[in-house]
Amino acid sequence: MQKLVLLRHGESLWNLENRFTGWTDVDLSQTGIEQARHAGKLLADNGFHFDLAFTSVLKRAIKTLHLALETMDQLYIPEEKSWHLNERFYGALQGLNKAETVQQYGEEQVHKWRRDPHEHPPVLEKTDPRFPGNDPRYKDLLPSELPVTENLSETMDRVLPYWTNKIIPALKQKKQVIIVAHGNSLRALIQYIDHLSDEEVTKLDIPTGTPWVYELNDDLSRIRHYYL
Ligand SMILES: O=C(O)[C@@H](CO)OP(=O)(O)O
Numbered sequence: 167m168q169k170l171v172l173l174r175h176g177e178s179l180w181n182l183e184n185r186f187t188g189w190t191d192v193d194l195s196q197t198g199i200e201q202a203r204h205a206g207k208l209l210a211d212n213g214f215h216f217d218l219a220f221t222s223v224l225k226r227a228i229k230t231l232h233l234a235l236e237t238m239d240q241l242y243i244p245e246e247k248s249w250h251l252n253e254r255f256y257g258a259l260q261g262l263n264k265a266e267t268v269q270q271y272g273e274e275q276v277h278k279w280r281r282d283p284h285e286h287p288p289v290l291e292k293t294d295p296r297f298p299g300n301d302p303r304y305k306d307l308l309p310s311e312l313p314v315t316e317n318l319s320e321t322m323d324r325v326l327p328y329w330t331n332k333i334i335p336a337l338k339q340k341k342q343v344i345i346v347a348h349g350n351s352l353r354a355l356i357q358y359i360d361h362l363s364d365e366e367v368t369k370l371d372i373p374t375g376t377p378w379v380y381e382l383n384d385d386l387s388r389i390r391h392y393y394l
Contacts, residue, residue: 167389168382170337171214171344172352175230176201176375184264186287188256189298189313191224201375202230206237208394209344209377214238217341219245220333222252222348223303230375231346249304250328253348257287257315260296281368283318283357290314318367322354329355337386352378359388 176198180187194202219235221227228247235241259267259279268276278285290297292314298304299312311324336343345355349372357367359380372378373393381389 168337168340168384168386169214169342170380170382171209171216172355172378172380173205173230173234173344173346174349174352174372174374174376174378175224175226175346176205176233178226178374181374186256186259186262186264186267188253188260188316189224190260190296192226194226194229198226198230198374199233202233203237205230205375205377205394206234209234210238212394214344215342216240216243216344218336219243219344219346220251220328221245221247221346222351223247223249224252224348227251227346227348231344234344234346246332248328248332249307250324251345251347251351254318254321254350254354255290255298255313255316257290257313258294259287260290281318283364283367286315286317288315318350318354318357321350322358325351325354326358329358334386337382349374360391 175194177195178187178192178198179195180190180192182195182197219231221231231245232241235243264276279287292299297314304312333343333345352372353367353370356362356370362370377394378391379394380391383389
């Protein structure tokens with residue numbers, strides 16, 4: 167029986183400040199650092215030995231991976247970073263305070279932006295300094311791949327090809343894999359793996375820094391999942 171671990175990054179500075187983050191590359195808070203180390207300890211205590219790690223190109227996920235692996239004394243494993251695992255792109259909401267946005271647009275609209283799989287946050291203009299086309303790490307992306315806004319369904323559309331083309335082949339080779347990513351990129355992945363309806367995924371909130379373990383059959387079908 168094979169295991170796969172999903173881990174949302176530890177608390178970030180903007181989680182702490184209650185700001186929409188998306189592709190903004192904010193660091194971990196002190197609590198986030200501790201959560202990442204604690205996740206590593208839980209994984210080590212439960213006997214996990216990884217062969218390969220996948221993460222995003224955002225430092226809150228990369229650092230969480232490194233802190234967890236350092237705690238496990240497994241910093242040596244290969245890792246692959248991809249924008250496909252980035253947080254959902256939150257458009258023009260990125261940087262805004264969530265409570266202030268509720269005051270301005272109302273609870274219902276903000277809840278839709280945050281959790282309705284088909285609702286688009288307001289578009290970010292390409293002239294805006296926050297547009298990823300201005301960031302060298304995304305220079306190899308096709309113009310059509312550079313988001314100006316993204317709903318959860320579109321996040322799933324870019325997470326799934328990566329899952330199918332990169333992560334599934336590693337699992338088929340019996341590699342022990344850890345994926346460190348973000349609240350919404352992991353929700354998209356879990357919706358797919360667990361066949362969740364849109365309504366079910368709306369209610370799914372993944373805590374920061376808490377390993378989520380899948381036990382998989384030989385054909386990679388899911389036996390069960392649980393938090394460590
Ligand atoms: O701001 C974000 O990018 C995400 C994750 O922190 O927030 P939310 O939970 O509102 O989708």
